[in-house]
Amino acid sequence: MQRLVALFDALAGLALALLLAVTAAGILTRVLFDLTAGGVDLLLSDAVEMATYALLITVFAAMPRALRGGAVTVEVFSRTWPVWLTTALDRFWSLTFGTLAALLAWRYAEESLAVLARGDTTQDMQLPLWIFYAFAAPAFAAAGFVALRLGLFGAARERR
Amino acid sequence: APEATLRFAHFMPANAWQHTELFQAWADSVAQASDGRIAVEVYPAQTLGKAPQGYDNARNGIAEIAWTVQGYTANRFPLSQLVELPGLFQTAEVGSCAFQQLYDSGALDAEYADTHVLFVHTHGPGHLHTGRRAVTTLDDLKGLRIRRPTAVIGTLLEELGAEPVGLPAPAIYESAQRGVIDGFLLPWEAVAGFRADEVSDHHTEVGLYALAFVTTMNKGAYARLPDDLKAVIDAHSGRTWALAAGRGYDRGDVGGRAATLASGSLQTVEDRAAWEAAAERARERYLSDLEARGLPARATYAALEGYVADCRTALGAQ
Amino acid sequence: MSPPEIGLAAIAALLLLLVLRCPVALAMILTGLGGFALLASPEAALAILANGPWDVATNYAFTLVPLFLLMGNLAAQAGLSRDLFAAARRLLAGWRGGLPLAAVLASGGFSAVSGSSLATAATMARVALPEMRAQGTAPRLAAGSLAAGGTLGIMIPPSIALLLYALITQQSVEVLFLAGVLPGLLAILLYGATIAVLLRLRPELGGRATDPEREPLGRALKPALPVLALFLLVMGGLYGGLFTPTEAAGAGAFLTLLVALARGVRWPGLRRALADTLGTTAAIFLIIIGAEIFGYLLSVSRIPAETVALIRDLGLAPWMVLAAVLVFFILLGCVMDSLAMILLTVPVFYPLIVEAGYDPIWFGILAVVAVELGLITPPVGMNLFVISSVAPEVKSEEVMIGALPFVVADLLRLAILAAFPIIALALPGWFGLL
Ligand code: NA
Numbered sequence: 001m002q003r004l005v006a007l008f009d010a011l012a013g014l015a016l017a018l019l020l021a022v023t024a025a026g027i028l029t030r031v032l033f034d035l036t037a038g039g040v041d042l043l044l045s046d047a048v049e050m051a052t053y054a055l056l057i058t059v060f061a062a063m064p065r066a067l068r069g070g071a072v073t074v075e076v077f078s079r080t081w082p083v084w085l086t087t088a089l090d091r092f093w094s095l096t097f098g099t100l101a102a103l104l105a106w107r108y109a110e111e112s113l114a115v116l117a118r119g120d121t122t123q124d125m126q127l128p129l130w131i132f133y134a135f136a137a138p139a140f141a142a143a144g145f146v147a148l149r150l151g152l153f154g155a156a157r158e159r160r
Numbered sequence: 161a162p163e164a165t166l167r168f169a170h171f172m173p174a175n176a177w178q179h180t181e182l183f184q185a186w187a188d189s190v191a192q193a194s195d196g197r198i199a200v201e202v203y204p205a206q207t208l209g210k211a212p213q214g215y216d217n218a219r220n221g222i223a224e225i226a227w228t229v230q231g232y233t234a235n236r237f238p239l240s241q242l243v244e245l246p247g248l249f250q251t252a253e254v255g256s257c258a259f260q261q262l263y264d265s266g267a268l269d270a271e272y273a274d275t276h277v278l279f280v281h282t283h284g285p286g287h288l289h290t291g292r293r294a295v296t297t298l299d300d301l302k303g304l305r306i307r308r309p310t311a312v313i314g315t316l317l318e319e320l321g322a323e324p325v326g327l328p329a330p331a332i333y334e335s336a337q338r339g340v341i342d343g344f345l346l347p348w349e350a351v352a353g354f355r356a357d358e359v360s361d362h363h364t365e366v367g368l369y370a371l372a373f374v375t376t377m378n379k380g381a382y383a384r385l386p387d388d389l390k391a392v393i394d395a396h397s398g399r400t401w402a403l404a405a406g407r408g409y410d411r412g413d414v415g416g417r418a419a420t421l422a423s424g425s426l427q428t429v430e431d432r433a434a435w436e437a438a439a440e441r442a443r444e445r446y447l448s449d450l451e452a453r454g455l456p457a458r459a460t461y462a463a464l465e466g467y468v469a470d471c472r473t474a475l476g477a478q
Numbered sequence: 479m480s481p482p483e484i485g486l487a488a489i490a491a492l493l494l495l496l497v498l499r500c501p502v503a504l505a506m507i508l509t510g511l512g513g514f515a516l517l518a519s520p521e522a523a524l525a526i527l528a529n530g531p532w533d534v535a536t537n538y539a540f541t542l543v544p545l546f547l548l549m550g551n552l553a554a555q556a557g558l559s560r561d562l563f564a565a566a567r568r569l570l571a572g573w574r575g576g577l578p579l580a581a582v583l584a585s586g587g588f589s590a591v592s593g594s595s596l597a598t599a600a601t602m603a604r605v606a607l608p609e610m611r612a613q614g615t616a617p618r619l620a621a622g623s624l625a626a627g628g629t630l631g632i633m634i635p636p637s638i639a640l641l642l643y644a645l646i647t648q649q650s651v652e653v654l655f656l657a658g659v660l661p662g663l664l665a666i667l668l669y670g671a672t673i674a675v676l677l678r679l680r681p682e683l684g685g686r687a688t689d690p691e692r693e694p695l696g697r698a699l700k701p702a703l704p705v706l707a708l709f710l711l712v713m714g715g716l717y718g719g720l721f722t723p724t725e726a727a728g729a730g731a732f733l734t735l736l737v738a739l740a741r742g743v744r745w746p747g748l749r750r751a752l753a754d755t756l757g758t759t760a761a762i763f764l765i766i767i768g769a770e771i772f773g774y775l776l777s778v779s780r781i782p783a784e785t786v787a788l789i790r791d792l793g794l795a796p797w798m799v800l801a802a803v804l805v806f807f808i809l810l811g812c813v814m815d816s817l818a819m820i821l822l823t824v825p826v827f828y829p830l831i832v833e834a835g836y837d838p839i840w841f842g843i844l845a846v847v848a849v850e851l852g853l854i855t856p857p858v859g860m861n862l863f864v865i866s867s868v869a870p871e872v873k874s875e876e877v878m879i880g881a882l883p884f885v886v887a888d889l890l891r892l893a894i895l896a897a898f899p900i901i902a903l904a905l906p907g908w909f910g911l912l
């Protein structure tokens with residue numbers, strides 16, 4: 001499971017680096033184009049769309065990590081509750097979160113097939129849109145797996 | 161209490177004329193015609209779903225009715241987007257009339273199989289608005305970064321020698337101000353809406369394209385209505401409301417043109433033949449592209465041209 | 479049940495789930511879906527479950543969030559936080575209580591390259607706490623000044639909280655960023671005054687005075703130059719008409735990367751910055767997704783519109799509406815996560831405030847000050863938790879007590895900003911952006 005999260009972390013890191021590179025390159029090529037009065041034309045006309053889909057990969061690839069204990073919880077009211085109760089509640093919410101993520105994985109897989117059949121594309125680069133739904137599906141499947149495992153076996157065992 | 165409540169989602173702001181004069185007017189008219197048995201709640205400004213998901217949201221019941229731009233989901237409504245091709249018509253009324261007739265002919269049924277379409281329409285001709293550089297010839301346009309509204313129109317910009325740039329509409333203002341783009345395409349009606357008049361000095365009136373719009377309803381929500389209420393919805397579908405939308409856009413263009421030109425300069429094209437040749441190449445590219453994918457693009461386009469001619473006559477337009 | 483009743487029931491259920499340790503994002507998703515299923519249909523609820531993450535992940539404006547987070551984390555890896563603290567220390571050398579003051583000043587400086595309060599608090603605490611401990615500063619004063627200083631992260635631009643407010647209300651993010659500058663400086667002043675008053679009353683809290691050797695001002699401030707340069711380049715590019723806001727975030731992260739590389743940061747440090755950014759990004763986007771899904775329910779429940787109608791019927795004076803909203807913010811801030819609070823409450827209160835005739839930019843600043851307060855008010859103050867986790871040896875009660883004087887300072891600041899809108903609006907007006 002550590003490796004699964006690490007794999008998606010690596011993907012998210014790559015996408016974030018791409019987002020940074022695209023944004024920076026967008027500015028640099030434009031400055032170059034304007035300084036040379038159009039002489040050096042390396043313009044990235046699709047920079048906005050590239051950045052948008054890099055964000056999509058970053059966000060979805062971050063979901064396994066988010067569901068492995070990255071979710072913000074309000075703990076103040078339960079401070080004085082017995083440990084068995086808070087542990088049971090935490091596991092229950094993990095199971096619920098995992099189920100929702102699994103549901104999402106299934107929805108995105110279905111959507112991916114529907115979009116593939118229709119042939120929808122992105123606006124600028126004309127990339128097939130189904131690819132991005134097809135990325136969301138395993139990302140949420142992994143997030144669901146992580147959360148369900150946490151719910152079933154608890155966090156203590158996970159740390160070992 | 162009403163027998164049916166229909167949530168109508170669109171993406172224009174609540175102070176836009178579309179919200180009050182078109183969608184709220186439609187809602188009020190439906191309520192009145194049904195003696196209050198149908199209530200329509202209008203949700204502006206993407207408060208019930210984002211613009212690109214409008215069609216799907218009506219399909220899966222997030223909203224019972226949605227108004228959206230077909231071109232926001234590239235390649236999903238290829239035959240509908242034929243109306244975007246350059247030079248077909250000069251007013252939104254004629255464009256909407258012809259587009260609705262094309263829809264009524266059944267030629268587009270495959271693209272809307274999963275919802276119940278109420279009416280389709282277009283906006284008026286879109287023009288070119290630029291910052292520092294005035295554009296009157298294709299030479300002026302060469303290499304300029306121009307924001308394109310949809311992929312189909314991106315092809316046209318390429319043929320004209322410009323650099324098409326993809327951007328969400330709300331980003332036009334900041335991008336033009338920073339020189340990320342040198343200009344953008346919009347009908348007169350929309351220029352002031354995005355404060356785009358503040359970041360464009362020159363306005364080349366060429367009539368390059370018009371967007372396709374659809375107002376569509378969830379199939380289940382329509383099927384659940386009793387027959388007499390279905391009849392009310394039917395009476396608020398088709399040509400009457402397509403024309404109402406088109407006329408609204410034409411009125412918007414008149415006002416928007418005057419307001420925009422109060423602080424900007426009007427340019428007219430000098431080498432019109434060259435522009436028309438470029439438009440012809442873009443049209444050819446799109447048509448042969450669709451034909452290659454097995455779609456009856458040429459036949460549909462020919463039918464559309466016929467409807468435009470019919471509508472011009474019927475409406476007494478130029 | 480009528481739509482507003484279902485909406486109110488969902489809000490009540492949301493609060494109950496939070497008490498039961500349900501993660502904030504999950505609570506918003508569950509109650510949003512449940513309410514929507516009742517109001518529309520289960521199929522439609524399933525559809526908004528899929529729409530939520532997609533809406534958020536394909537929104538170009540959100541690219542600012544990871545980029546500004548990355549900028550702050552790279553700045554920390556490059557040692558800019560350490561340098562800022564060193565500069566502030568030297569500036570205040572020889573003063574009793576110089577260290578807590580330096581911590582506030584350096585936090586303000588770091589806020590100029592960090593968009594998040596939690597990241598600012600965590601970064602500055604790692605740098606400044608050990609030194610304050612060594613110098614004998616009372617733990618509660620050390621923790622309080624760092625928790626309060628950290629809140630500046632979302633007031634001094636860049637700010638993720640102001641970005642979210644701009645997106646919800648369709649206001650310009652650059653105008654909001656500019657409006658946050660003076661209120662941020664006012665906060666530094668008031669926090670400084672708070673420390674001075676505390677030390678006047680209880681001199682022993684300050685520990686030993688810092689090393690008395692004073693340096694010329696120019697030399698003392700030298701280590702702070704890279705941060706100042708980064709801030710001026712990024713904000714200068716933004717307001718000078720070179721970058722769009724997203725490009726400013728990208729340029730900021732890229733320039734900070736160059737600084738980090740020039741200062742010898744290599745793969746392990748870059749990896750650390752990337753990992754920290756991803757962790758925060760994951761947590762923040764989960765909450766944004768939850769709020770997006772809950773937002774669908776909030777819309778169809780018509781609670782925002784009904785609240786406006788109710789207030790109009792009551793015929794309250796505008797200032798009473800504003801006061802009521804701010805009091806509600808402060809109370810909610812005691813128990814709610816800061817970003818979730820903005821995402822959930824602004825859609826409801828914004829129409830009220832506009833209806834009452836108030837300036838939306840100014841209200842955005844007030845809302846963010848209220849959110850900053852929430853970060854340091856017990857029992858749920860995220861900055862307090864951050865300090866506790868960086869310094870486990872300081873009792874969490876000590877941290878809470880230490881933050882209380884700064885809560886008073888923030889209340890005072892909220893009142894000042896409410897009374898004098900010009901403080902928030904002066905800079906945007908001067909730049910001709912209003
Ligand atoms: Na900041």
Ligand code: NA
Nearest residue numbers: 811812852858
């Ligand atoms: Na709090």
